[in-house]
Amino acid sequence: MADSMNTKILNALETIRPYLKADGGDVELVNVKEDGTVEVKLTGACAMCPMSQMTLRAGVERALIRDVPGIRRVEAIN
Numbered sequence: 001m002a003d004s005m006n007t008k009i010l011n012a013l014e015t016i017r018p019y020l021k022a023d024g025g026d027v028e029l030v031n032v033k034e035d036g037t038v039e040v041k042l043t044g045a046c047a048m049c050p051m052s053q054m055t056l057r058a059g060v061e062r063a064l065i066r067d068v069p070g071i072r073r074v075e076a077i078n
Contacts, residue, residue, distance in 0.1 A: 005068065009038060012067035016059050020046055027060055036072035038064055052076065
């Protein structure tokens with residue numbers, strides 16, 4: 001089950017990756033917690049961007065919640 005969820009998460013991240021890369025950034029999957037929280041690391045330009053929280057919520061979190069059943073929240077870690 002965990003591998004299936006990770007695959008779905010990675011596939012969902014691929015759908016938003018082109019938008020992040022267009023601005024010089026990217027996102028990496030770090031961890032998936034049992035409570036449905038996904039930890040990601042924003043990299044490149046996204047790591048230091050003042051709009052990174054908006055990108056996280058409106059882009060990354062929205063895509064994961066939409067595409068992966070059981071995901072409740074996305075958190076960025078350093």
